[in-house]
Amino acid sequence: MDEAFCYRDGELCCEEIALSALARRLGTPLYVYSANAIRARYRALARAFGPHPPLVCYALKANHNLAVIRTLAALGAGADTVSAGEILRARRAGVPASKIVFAGVAKTDQEIRLALEEGILQLNVESAEELERIAAIASSTGRTAPIALRVNPDVAAATHEKIATGRRHDKFGIDLADAPALYEKAASLPGVEPVGVHLHIGSQILDLAPFERAYARAVELVRGLRARGLPIRRLDLGGGLGVRYGEEGPADVRAFAELVRRATAGLELELVLEPGRFLVAEAGVLVASVIYLKETGSRRFLVLDAGMNALVRPAMYGARHAIAPLRAPRPEDELLEMDVVGPICESSDIFGRDYRLPRLRPGDLLAFRTAGAYGMVMASDYNSRPSPAEVLVDGARWAVIRRRREPEEQMANEEIPAWLEEPGR
Numbered sequence: 001m002d003e004a005f006c007y008r009d010g011e012l013c014c015e016e017i018a019l020s021a022l023a024r025r026l027g028t029p030l031y032v033y034s035a036n037a038i039r040a041r042y043r044a045l046a047r048a049f050g051p052h053p054p055l056v057c058y059a060l061k062a063n064h065n066l067a068v069i070r071t072l073a074a075l076g077a078g079a080d081t082v083s084a085g086e087i088l089r090a091r092r093a094g095v096p097a098s099k100i101v102f103a104g105v106a107k108t109d110q111e112i113r114l115a116l117e118e119g120i121l122q123l124n125v126e127s128a129e130e131l132e133r134i135a136a137i138a139s140s141t142g143r144t145a146p147i148a149l150r151v152n153p154d155v156a157a158a159t160h161e162k163i164a165t166g167r168r169h170d171k172f173g174i175d176l177a178d179a180p181a182l183y184e185k186a187a188s189l190p191g192v193e194p195v196g197v198h199l200h201i202g203s204q205i206l207d208l209a210p211f212e213r214a215y216a217r218a219v220e221l222v223r224g225l226r227a228r229g230l231p232i233r234r235l236d237l238g239g240g241l242g243v244r245y246g247e248e249g250p251a252d253v254r255a256f257a258e259l260v261r262r263a264t265a266g267l268e269l270e271l272v273l274e275p276g277r278f279l280v281a282e283a284g285v286l287v288a289s290v291i292y293l294k295e296t297g298s299r300r301f302l303v304l305d306a307g308m309n310a311l312v313r314p315a316m317y318g319a320r321h322a323i324a325p326l327r328a329p330r331p332e333d334e335l336l337e338m339d340v341v342g343p344i345c346e347s348s349d350i351f352g353r354d355y356r357l358p359r360l361r362p363g364d365l366l367a368f369r370t371a372g373a374y375g376m377v378m379a380s381d382y383n384s385r386p387s388p389a390e391v392l393v394d395g396a397r398w399a400v401i402r403r404r405r406e407p408e409e410q411m412a413n414e415e416i417p418a419w420l421e422e423p424g425r
C-alpha cells in the first residue's frame with residue numbers, strides 16, 4: 001500500500017477518495033491519512049522479523065490522533081509514550097496497559113503515579129535521580145515499577161542535529177559506563193524491578209550502521225549485567241527508522257530486522273521497538289490552498305493558506321516535503337520555479353525555495369507529502385489561524401477525526417481579568 005496516494009483520472013486520491021472532494025467539503029489546511037498505508041507499514045515491519053516479531057510500541061509523539069492510535073492498536077501495536085497525556089491517549093484509543101512503555105527526561109511525580117496506577121509494561125528511566133524518585137513513589141504506594149534503564153550509547157546517527165539523541169552530550173539517558181552500577185542499585189531498591197535496557201539514538205535514520213553500533217553496545221551491556229548475575233529479560237531498541245521525503249528512503253526494514261536478529265542472537269530477550277515516523281509519515285499529506293502566486297521583480301512566491309502553524313518541520317529542521325498538486329500536471333504544462341511559503345508573519349515561514357510546479361492559481365489545491373508524522377502534533381495557534389482538520393480514509397470510507405479549531409474555540413479557555421476594564425468605558 002505504498003501507493004496510497006496516487007493520481008486517478010488526473011486527481012490525487014487517498015485510497016479511493018479524491019483529496020479535492022475532501023478539501024471542498026472540509027476546507028484547508030487539511031491533514032489526510034490513509035489507514036491502509038499505516039497498516040501496511042506496521043505489517044511490513046512486523047513481518048520482517050518472521051514468526052516472533054518484537055512488541056511494536058508505536059511512538060505516539062509522531063501522530064497522537066486517537067483514530068490513528070486505534071488503527072495501529074487494532075493490529076496489536078502497543079504505545080511508546082512520553083507524558084501523562086500520551087498515556088491517557090493510548091488508553092483511550094484502546095492500547096492495553098501491558099503494551100505501554102513510558103519514556104522522557106522529565107517524568108513528574110504525577111506522571112509516575114499515573115503510570116503505576118495504570119500498570120504499564122515499563123518505565124524507561126533516564127537518570128539516577130529519576131530512579132530514586134520512581135522507587136520512592138512506587139514503594140510509598142505499595143507498588144513495584146517495572147523499569148528499564150535508558151542508556152546513552154554515544155553513537156551519532158546520521159540525521160538532523162536537532163533529532164539525534166544518542167551522543168554523550170545529548171540530554172538523554174545514562175552513560176553506558178554508569179549503567180551497571182545503577183542497574184545493580186535498581187535491583188536492590190524497593191519499589192522498582194529492573195527488567196531491561198532501553199536506547200534510542202535519533203530519528204529519520206536511513207543509514208542503518210549507527211543502529212548496529214548502538215545495539216552492539218547495548219548487547220554488550222546486557223551480557224555484562226547477566227555476568228554479574230543481574231536478571232534482564234527485555235531490550236527496548238527505540239525508534240528512528242527513516243522514511244522517504246525526497247529521493248531517499250524509506251529505511252530497509254528487512255535489513256533492519258536482520259541487523260536486530262544478528263545483534264541479539266542467542267540472548268533470549270523480549271524485544272521492543274518504538275517506531276513513530278516509519279509507521280505514519282508517508283501515510284499522511286497536508287492539503288493546502290493557493291492564496292496568491294506573487295511575482296516580484298526577482299522571485300516568484302506561491303503563498304498558501306498553510307504555514308509553519310500547520311507544518312513546522314521545514315522552518316524548524318530545514319525539512320523539505322515533496323509537493324503534489326491535487327490536479328495532475330499535464331505534459332504540456334510548463335513547470336516554473338517558485339518559493340513556496342505560508343501566510344505567517346515571519347521569514348522562517350517558508351516550505352522551501354525553487355520548487356518546480358505548474359502555474360497554480362488562487363484556489364488551486366496541493367498536497368505536502370510525507371506529512372503524517374510530526375505534522376499535526378506540532379501545529380500551533382500562531383497568528384490565530386484556524387488549525388488544520390484531520391481526516392482518516394479507509395478504502396472508500398472517510399471520517400473527520402479531528403475538527404478544525406476555529407479562533408472562537410482557540411479563545412474559549414482564555415480569560416480577561418475583571419480588573420482590566422473594557423477600553424472606551
Ligand code: LLP
Nearest residue numbers: 059200203204239240241274275276277374
Ligand atoms: N522513542 C523515543 C525515546 C523517541 O525520543 C522518539 C522520537 C521515538 C521513539 C520515535 O522516533 P521515530 O521512530 O519517529 O523516529 N519532531 C522531529 C522528530 C522528533 C523525534 C523525537 N523522538 C521531526 O519532525 O523530525
